[in-house]
């Protein structure tokens with residue numbers, strides 16, 4: 350059968366042809382695109398997804414880190430089914446929201462109060478607005494290359510390029526979207542990751558104006574390295590000393606420890622944004638933190654400065670699903686999938702060495718990222734792919750997909766609790782074969 354006939358016979362190919370007529374690019378999120386067409390999911394169970402053409406793959410993307418228990422986890426299916434029969438959203442508060450808030454607040458001493466929203470983007474937006482309202486200041490600082498979702502200020506310098514990123518001492522504020530107003534750019538200060546001296550010098554220049562520093566403790570796009578303890582300490586101390594807030598983005602990294610990655614550093618953020626896995630597979634976001642800061646959203650409090658609402662915020666489906674997911678993601682479960690990831694990081698590193706592939710592994714907790722570089726990149730600029738590295742990465746990702754593994758397109762893997770050594774060892778073996786292939790590339 351020729352490739353063209355194979356494609357015509359593919360249900361995914363047919364659907365993509367229809368999709369391109371009604372959806373820009375054929376999709377609702379660019380991350381699902383693949384060449385020549387995306388694979389369309391038919392069903393998922395545990396850590397496996399079967400596509401419309403009947404191919405089953407092991408899912409190391411877990412819907413971009415949001416499915417901590419994999420697909421169709423029976424306790425979540427039961428809880429949500431029960432809730433569905435009682436209604437999906439009311440303009441009334443629910444016990445499910447209170448119970449889930451109590452549980453999340455019990456996981457970290459810094460979580461005195463919490464508000465639920467519908468996505469990580471919204472959680473970061475609410476965190477930034479709460480920081481501005483509390484301090485009365487306009488600006489935020491963020492790390493060059495860090496991804497915090499789609500809020501104008503949070504997406505500044507998300508994907509800068511060598512031709513526009515400016516000097517390392519003073520990174521430029523680069524818009525992501527054409528037409529972003531200068532006022533958004535002017536209200537953001539871009540900091541180099543893990544560079545205490547330069548970061549503090551830039552913060553000092555705007556000492557009086559910074560409402561908060563937004564920091565992901567292991568930013569995926571910056572290279573997936575945990576923040577160095579000295580950098581975390583320096584930012585925590587600077588914000589405290591200067592009347593500014595530390596807003597941690599734990600939308601992904603909350604999975605790394607029972608109380609989030611911040612507990613590993615022994616620091617408490619003023620505000621923490623969460624999302625993804627805390628929804629048990631349903632849309633969610635949350636901001637948790639100091640009661641006095643969170644109370645800027647309390648209409649009956651003495652400092653009501655930030656009116657906040659949302660039609661689907663704390664909807665009972667996301668609340669019951671998230672609560673079950675988090676109760677079952679206890680210390681034992683966290684430690685178990687962290688150990689599985691360590692096994693994968695060690696195995697893939699060894700495979701890269703044995704095959705002579707110019708590749709290395711970063712990450713911690715239950716996440717890993719493979720770079721087409723001999724030494725681990727330490728910041729966004731070092732993680733930036735040359736065209737040659739990009740070609741090798743894309744060949745490796747194609748190989749993994751063909752071999753039955755779904756990865757995030759930066760070659761990142763997120764573990765889930767249904768996984769065992771079997772899936773990890775299969776992934777390591779597939780990397781070994783993939784490294785052999787790309788080692789032969791010119």
Ligand SMILES: Cc1ncc(COP(=O)(O)O)c(C=O)c1O
Nearest residue numbers: 468469470496497498600601624
């Ligand atoms: C660190 C981080 N923050 C925020 C977001 C935005 O979350 P959402 O896609 O739910 O809006 C993401 C999404 O990938 C993320 O990785």
